Amino acid sequence: MTASLLDVLRAIRAPVAAILLTLAIGFLLVASITDEPVRAYRDLLFANFDSLSNFALFLNRATPLTLIALGVVFAFRAGIFNVGGEGQLYAGAITTTVIGIAGASMPAIVLFPLALLGGIAAGAVVGWVPGVLKVRLAVDEVVTTLMLNIIVLLITSWLANQVIRDTTAYGAVSWMVPETIWLPPMPLVPRATSGFLVAVVLAFASWVVLFRTRWGAEVRAAGTNLRFAEATGVPAARRVITAMVVAGGLAGLAGSLYVLGVGHRFEQNFSPAYGLVGLTCALLARTHPIGALATALFYAMMLNGAAYMQISTDVPRSLVNLLTGLLVLLMTARLVRAARHA
């Protein structure tokens, strides 16, 4: 028991050190900008917990990040550098919205699963395409996932502006989906989406699937050494494609849950680059599902905290971008050093 606890401590020692160092350097920066560095930092880190509504916003922010990061974890474990989280997210969100609007006359018991599954399926399809191209034609997945992001974003933009646009509202937003299929809020936290619970459950489920099932072992075998996987009889190509379908499905679910639980409609700018931030979360967690949940929570805290900080002091919220870059830098520096010693 103590031994495994030590193992855990050893595993998280480096990322925790990187985070602390980042925050320390950030504090020096803040101190050079404002007269109230302590206040600014307090808001950055703790304003999320000042009120129940702040806490709810924090959970709402963490939900899509967690799900996208989990998707990226699946893709990475299968050896695919999936940069397509944003496109998969948007595909899920727009599909759920379209189904929700088009099926408004249907009973909720039919429409809700239809809208949810439709969103998941749309994300899965957007993940499936680069998976197949990679496996069958050896097309680089970074290129295909990035390009698909643009394609999906432009399609959603056209739909949101031309087809399902709410003409009574300002900006590129769709009509609302029927209230009957809105997700109930989380117990005890009225304004938080219960989608967060889904994300937490899926984080643990992902860990089980990846590390405690034969299928997970085969995905990881394919991801770490495709030729080894083939030789041991793993249908490696199929595993890689399936992992990408799961990755896309999780990001699609993120979009779907956002529409059903938070936005209740499609908003063209609902994502502050969740795809990229989710990718960073997954990488910082060293593609571990539970770790991805932790890093997603940390990022959600920083993203929202930065807004509170900007309101209460004169420190611009873009400080968070700087801290993010710094954190990635420190984490990478650590990895390179470890690699050289190995």
Next chain:
Amino acid sequence: MTDRDIILSLGGIAKSFGEKPALVHVNLDVARGEVHVICGENGAGKSTLMNILAGIHQPSAGSLVLNGRTVTIADPIAASRLGIGMVHQHFTLVPSMTVAENIFLGRQPRRFAILSDGQAMVERAAELIARYNFRLDPEAPVRTLSVGQRQRVEILKALAFDAELLILDEPTAVLTPPEVDELIGVVDGLRSKGRTVLFITHKLREVKAVSDRVTVIRHGRSVSTHRTADVTEADIARDMVGRDVFLVGRKSGGMRVIGDAVLALDRVTMTNHAGRRLLDRVSFEVRAGEVFGIAGVDGNGQTELAEAVAGLMPVQAGTIRFGERDMTVASVPARQAAGLGYVPEDRLDRGLSVTMSVAENVAAANYGRAGLVRNGLVSQSRLATFADDKIREFDVRGAQPATPAGWLSGGNMQKLVIARELERQPSLLLICQPTRGLDIGASEFVYKRILDAADRGAGVLLISSELSEIFALSDRIGVMYSGRLMGVLDRADADEGRVGVLMNGGAEQAA
């Protein structure tokens, strides 16, 4: 022996990389004009020692006396200035240039200081070739030469520097048996011209054939120096391993019963994208209880043959049967279910996932059969027990179930692969280059496992470019050349001469 006869003397050489000692204490005296073999297992420190002599590494301790003077060899250029010439295992020639150009690369004879004097260069190359009797055309492009000829160009490169002491690092690793014989002739010639040769090898047969004296290195220490004539191969092997070595042979057990064919190939043909035939109408059978060895120089279709049998590369024509069943287009799991065990030639490529744990590597392809899955989840306790059993049974050193497979040494990785594939008690064991990079101790273990499998009744298809193990293990020997099976010999009829001729594509001479 007086001091004047000693060209090179090493005293207590040690070298560590970080905390890891590669050499602990090496003493070595090389007499002028002798052929001195440095012999040791993989990892014993031979290469480190040679790299110190070549100026690539600096020793951490010890003295280096060359021609009676204590020297330090700062870099490879200093080494050649001191008269030490090194011929590396991997050649450093420019294929498009001629033999003469390669020999004088970077130091061509000059005319008017800047113009390269091609005529003088060819003449000097021809003179060198004639002096050592090397039978090379100085104006032939290197790409047209055989491996053995290229090696001689490398040796000439060193001699053109007036190397007194020539170091050959595992020179026979890339050669066919006839080429090895030629090289031994070349080394004899060098000795008669008064050159001193330091010859690195771990092959015992060569030690006896080539050397005047032999020094054995074990775990970074020089453990013995003998006059070669005074010792047997077994003596040298004992020094290398530190204990008596049981050199297994096929003849040892008489209990094997040869049964029906477990594998039958009929005119199997594989072509690459360019239309070149990688396998050309290959037909043979492997019968239950026998070891069928495939000999050949690397790259003559052995890899493709293994991939075709394992189901990893499609064949364009011909059939592959496991027993009675046509498996030509069957999937890998179907072949495994039909009794195939496959130990690939490169454990890092197809054999293992080095970042995954020992347990997961040994369990791959065995989850179902070994009952490791309970209620859809991999039982961690069963997985650990299973891995522990295999680690013990196959003596995988330095392994815990959770250790990443990449942390193991080459020999222990190989044991892991073999443990996984033998777990299914295969009726057909396809095993490729089973001891590549392994030391004697590990090789011994692997050989025993192969013979055990055959004794149990499995048909074994052994593919190896190491002729000694083909001869030691096989009941029948097939020889591959340029994608074709040149012939199949019974072990009793096969000798290195006949197999060697077939390996070079000479079917006619062999008949």
